[in-house]
Amino acid sequence: MQKIVIEGGRPLKGEVTISGAKNSALPILFATVLADGPVMLRNVPELEDIQTTLKILQFMGAKHSNGYPKSLKIQPTGLKHCEAPYELVKTMRASVLAMGPLLGRFHQAKVSLPGGCAIGARPINLHLKAFEQMGAKIEIEGGYVNAHVPGKKRLQGAKIHFDTITVTGTENVMMAAALAKGQTVIENAAREPEIPDLANILNKMGAKVYGAGTETIVIDGVDDLKGAEHSIISDRIEAGTFMIGAAMTGGSVTLRDTESLMVEALTAKLEECGAKVTVSPKDGSIKVEGPAGGAKNLKSSDITTAPYPGFATDFQAQYMAMMTVSQGTSVISETIFENRFMHALEMKRMGADIQIEGHRAIVKGVKKLSGAPVMASDLRASAALLLAGLVADGLTEVHRVYHIDRGYENIEKKFRALGARVKRAKVKY
Ligand code: EPZ
Numbered sequence: 091m092q093k094i095v096i097e098g099g100r101p102l103k104g105e106v107t108i109s110g111a112k113n114s115a116l117p118i119l120f121a122t123v124l125a126d127g128p129v130m131l132r133n134v135p136e137l138e139d140i141q142t143t144l145k146i147l148q149f150m151g152a153k154h155s156n157g158y159p160k161s162l163k164i165q166p167t168g169l170k171h172c173e174a175p176y177e178l179v180k181t182m183r184a185s186v187l188a189m190g191p192l193l194g195r196f197h198q199a200k201v202s203l204p205g206g207c208a209i210g211a212r213p214i215n216l217h218l219k220a221f222e223q224m225g226a227k228i229e230i231e232g233g234y235v236n237a238h239v240p241g242k243k244r245l246q247g248a249k250i251h252f253d254t255i256t257v258t259g260t261e262n263v264m265m266a267a268a269l270a271k272g273q274t275v276i277e278n279a280a281r282e283p284e285i286p287d288l289a290n291i292l293n294k295m296g297a298k299v300y301g302a303g304t305e306t307i308v309i310d311g312v313d314d315l316k317g318a319e320h321s322i323i324s325d326r327i328e329a330g331t332f333m334i335g336a337a338m339t340g341g342s343v344t345l346r347d348t349e350s351l352m353v354e355a356l357t358a359k360l361e362e363c364g365a366k367v368t369v370s371p372k373d374g375s376i377k378v379e380g381p382a383g384g385a386k387n388l389k390s391s392d393i394t395t396a397p398y399p400g401f402a403t404d405f406q407a408q409y410m411a412m413m414t415v416s417q418g419t420s421v422i423s424e425t426i427f428e429n430r431f432m433h434a435l436e437m438k439r440m441g442a443d444i445q446i447e448g449h450r451a452i453v454k455g456v457k458k459l460s461g462a463p464v465m466a467s468d469l470r471a472s473a474a475l476l477l478a479g480l481v482a483d484g485l486t487e488v489h490r491v492y493h494i495d496r497g498y499e500n501i502e503k504k505f506r507a508l509g510a511r512v513k514r515a516k517v518k519y
Pocket residue numbers: 113116184210211212213214215216217218254255256257258259403404426427428469470497
């Protein structure tokens with residue numbers, strides 16, 4: 091087991107290049123199952139979750155080159171197992187994204203039910219209901235979802251209305267519908283930037299997907315899809331993590347290879363708190379400058395998480411780290427997941443003043459956090475604890491760093507290059 095050790099007290103200064111988006115690369119990797127030829131992907135981040143996905147594709151019979159992050163070639167022509175096994179799914183719930191492509195192309199899928207998760211129950215009922223509306227029969231047996239279209243026929247296009255906006259639910263249906271017979275309409279679709287990115291590669295493969303990025307997506311099913319080339323969009327959550335880090339350490343960080351449009355809600359909030367955000371008209375890089383003297387000169391401000399283009403739930407933990415040392419009191423309302431405040435309990439161990447009341451956290455800024463050994467509970471919580479360590483007195487140790495390696499490429503290298511004192515170490519016992 092490993093931990094990340096942070097010595098606090100130094101502002102982040104310099105430039106950082108943002109990697110490809112994990113939450114775009116995952117659905118796009120599963121979408122290669124739909125193609126009858128090789129798919130070349132560029133800007134794929136080097137992450138645990140990507141490795142896990144490649145193992146699942148390999149289990150199914152697809153081959154891949156190891157050229158990432160620059161280029162990753164998937165050869166899906168050898169696919170024969172329409173199954174995502176428990177051993178792999180248990181480490182990554184996004185494996186549910188295998189279902190849509192398998193049902194779309196092979197009219198059957200056997201995927202282990204994703205287990206619980208620290209941030210919430212995260213059911214997949216909306217995915218399964220949509221597949222049933224498209225003609226699939228769904229059975230849950232032995233912890234697996236067995237789905238098949240009777241008579242091995244193709245899925246039928248259908249009108250799908252999501253009661254709750256679901257990102258991977260929208261993606262799963264888009265991929266299933268691409269090869270279904272007839273038209274599928276998705277109403278109340280997710281609008282996250284990863285959705286248009288998936289639609290772009292599906293259309294390059296020959297699909298007919300319209301309206302991605304809006305709340306209504308129309309997909310006209312086609313008979314087959316061919317190989318394509320695509321570069322993954324940059325990771326807006328990684329970008330936001332560094333933007334918050336720059337603001338709360340009173341530093342000055344320029345982010346390269348990112349897209350300011352994807353972080354507008356966070357940008358507005360950081361400016362409201364007193365950080366300065368400048369987007370270069372030349373190359374689109376984003377410069378974030380925190381107030382002189384650091385977080386104590388930041389103002390507190392309330393947030394409520396919401397589906398895109400609202401304030402992303404994946405920024406909530408990192409933003410809370412900033413609020414623990416800002417002036418005044420802020421109310422953080424988490425509306426997407428029912429248990430996404432685990433990081434608050436760890437920050438309290440560092441001296442933060444946080445009261446949890448249901449889905450709201452009331453955060454009173456304190457003068458200083460003190461370094462402490464803390465436990466990461468999920469991907470974004472681990473990043474938030476690392477940020478808290480940057481402004482804490484003394485040493486902070488973030489344990490269970492496998493969470494952070496799932497979603498952040500070379501995280502301590504990138505922070506060290508910005509002047510932070512961060513290193514990885516072995517946990518003794
Ligand atoms: C995606 O998860 C992201 N993961 C999450 O990022 C992100 O936090 C989340 O969207 C919200 O933006 C990937 O894209 C791989 P949802 P997803 O379905 O699709 C409920 C990270 O840190 N719901 O949009 O699983 C669900 O419980 C991760 O990178 C149902 O009730 O989230 C939640 O309350 C964490 N039934 C809400 O909808 C369903 O069938 C939104 O979940 C599906 C979802």
